Structure formats: C-alpha cells, structure tokens
Amino acid sequence: MSERASTPARPPGLPRPGRCVVVGVLNVTPDSFSDGGRFDDRDAAVAHGVAMRDAGADLVDVGGESTRPGAGRVEPDVEADRVLPVVRELVAEGVRVSIDTTRAAVAERAVAAGAAVVNDVSGGLADPRMAAVVAQARVPWVLMHWRGPSATMNRLAGYEDVLGEVRAELVARVDAAVLAGVDPSLLVLDPGIGFAKTAAHNWALLRRLDVLTALGFPVLVGASRKRFLGELLAGADGALRPPAGRDGATAAISALAAHSGAWGVRVHDVGSTMDAIAVTTAWGLGASRA
Numbered sequence: 487m488s489e490r491a492s493t494p495a496r497p498p499g500l501p502r503p504g505r506c507v508v509v510g511v512l513n514v515t516p517d518s519f520s521d522g523g524r525f526d527d528r529d530a531a532v533a534h535g536v537a538m539r540d541a542g543a544d545l546v547d548v549g550g551e552s553t554r555p556g557a558g559r560v561e562p563d564v565e566a567d568r569v570l571p572v573v574r575e576l577v578a579e580g581v582r583v584s585i586d587t588t589r590a591a592v593a594e595r596a597v598a599a600g601a602a603v604v605n606d607v608s609g610g611l612a613d614p615r616m617a618a619v620v621a622q623a624r625v626p627w628v629l630m631h632w633r634g635p636s637a638t639m640n641r642l643a644g645y646e647d648v649l650g651e652v653r654a655e656l657v658a659r660v661d662a663a664v665l666a667g668v669d670p671s672l673l674v675l676d677p678g679i680g681f682a683k684t685a686a687h688n689w690a691l692l693r694r695l696d697v698l699t700a701l702g703f704p705v706l707v708g709a710s711r712k713r714f715l716g717e718l719l720a721g722a723d724g725a726l727r728p729p730a731g732r733d734g735a736t737a738a739i740s741a742l743a744a745h746s747g748a749w750g751v752r753v754h755d756v757g758s759t760m761d762a763i764a765v766t767t768a769w770g771l772g773a774s775r776a
C-alpha cells in the first residue's frame with residue numbers, strides 16, 4: 487500500500503455499531519493462557535459465546551489453537567474439530583462469529599460454516615493460501631502484527647523503533663494482501679499486543695495507537711488479561727496478578743483504546759468493557775447527553 491493510499495471505504499461485514507466494537511474471546515482450547523480448558527466442552531463453549539453476545543459483544547472470536555508464548559502447534563484437523571461445531575452452533579444462535587486461525591483451510595471451512603470475519607494473528611504470514619481464501623470469500627480479515635510462531639516469538643522482540651517497525655511490517659502485510667487480490671476495504675490492523683513484544687513495547691504501541699489508526703484502516707486491540715497487565719498489577723512480593731484479576735485494567739485499556747479511535751477491542755470479560763466504552767462514549771459526548 488502506498489503511503490498515499492486513500493482511506494478505504496467501509497468494509498462490508500465488519501460490525502459498525504457507532505461505538506468501539508467489542509469482540510468476545512472464545513478459546514476452545516485446553517491450554518490458552520487465561521481461560522484454557524474452561525470452554526473445551528462444546529456446549530459450554532456455545533453457551534459462553536451466546537452469553538457474550540447477550541452481554542453486548544458484536545463478534546465472538548472462536549479460536550482452537552493456543553497462541554500463548556511457548557505454545558506448540560496443534561494438528562489442523564484437531565483445530566478444525568474444536569472450532570467448526572462451535573462456529574456452526576453459534577451462527578445458528580444468531581451470533582456473529584470471527585474465526586481466530588492462521589490456517590487457510592480452517593478459515594475456509596469456518597467461513598463456509600458462517601464465520602463473518604477471519605482473525606489471523608499471523609497477518610497472512612503463516613499460510614500463503616490465506617489471502618486467496620479471504621479474497622474469494624470477501625470477508626473482513628484482521629491482520630495482526632506477528633514475527634513468528636508462539637514457540638519462539640519471545641526471542642523475536644527486538645526493535646530499534648517498535649512503533650515504526652510494527653507500522654512498516656503491517657503496511658507490508660497490507661501490500662501483500664492487496665497484491666493477492668484482497669479488497670483493502672476488508673482489512674483490519676492489529677498491533678499484536680504481547681506477540682514478540684515486551685511490556686514496554688506493548689505500552690509504546692498502546693500509547694500511540696494514532697500511528698496505526700492514521701493508516702486509515704480499522705484497528706483492533708487485543709490486550710485482555712495479557713501478561714504485561716499481570717506485571718503492571720503485580721503484588722508487593724512481585725507475584726503477577728492472575729489473569730482473572732486483570733479485567734479492570736483490561737476495561738481501562740478498552741476505554742482508552744476506544745477514545746484513541748480503535749475500531750474494536752478483543753476481550754474475555756465483555757460486560758466490564760461494554761461499561762467502559764459506554765463511559766467513553768458519554769464522556770466524548772459531554773453535556774449534550776445531559
């Protein structure tokens with residue numbers, strides 16, 4: 487994408503509720519860092535997805551492969567077997583679903599099952615066929631900043647200028663997607679909080695979301711319950727705040743991200759973020775709401 491590219495028209499298929507979009511996290515994996523195993527059971531997963539929609543989530547993001555640092559890969563069939571039944575049942579319940587996968591085959595089958603958005607933490611790097619799947623399906627595609635598989639990503643957190651490099655690497659992903667025939671209006675960018683980044687890198691990216699929103703694409707922020715929040719909220723003994731205790735900080739980030747012009751936030755606890763965004767909206771409207 488040239489720097490002069492005009493702002494793409496609004497992509498079809500992306501929720502645009504007139505406020506920051508809330509994407510509810512539904513990891514149907516035994517080992518995700520914050521909710522691993524809780525929704526490994528299909529019925530429990532579907533019930534939780536419906537509950538997040540009822541709490542206000544505009545999308546429920548279904549993932550079948552843990553991306554926590556150090557996590558190994560699961561076989562494609564295992565990933566598909568985890569997510570497809572849940573996607574189908576959520577769609578049948580009228581829930582708008584995004585599929586959180588780096589595999590084109592899984593994305594293709596999830597879209598065929600009714601998933602409305604492809605959420606690809608690899609930004610198209612993990613599977614060269616993903617762009618063709620997205621171009622063919624004409625569904626929105628979240629391109630997250632990524633530098634390599636979870637198993638090794640912490641070794642890749644070396645930056646001279648994290649803002650400039652993340653921006654440049656995301657622009658390269660946009661260019662590759664457009665070159666592969668993807669309509670740029672379908673693209674969403676994501677800084678990849680916690681992926682090949684230290685806490686300092688995460689804060690630097692959050693502090694200057696405008697560097698990414700200025701590219702003219704919707705920006706999604708996924709900071710929910712991540713380790714850098716556990717570090718921020720660590721006890722006097724240095725023990726990290728456990729993931730379940732990070733929802734207040736997550737909601738604060740949701741409010742600040744919304745205020746910074748993010749298109750959406752990806753969170754585990756939908757209610758607290760809905761409330762935080764309601765405050766942000768009211769605050770932004772000032773006395774006119776009185």
Ligand SMILES: Nc1nc2ncc(COP(=O)(O)O)nc2c(=O)[nH]1
Binds near residue numbers: 554707752
């Ligand atoms: N677009 C996007 N998708 C993601 N999927 C998984 C995780 C890992 O966190 P989880 O284990 O809580 O899902 N983080 C992101 C993220 O930051 N952005």
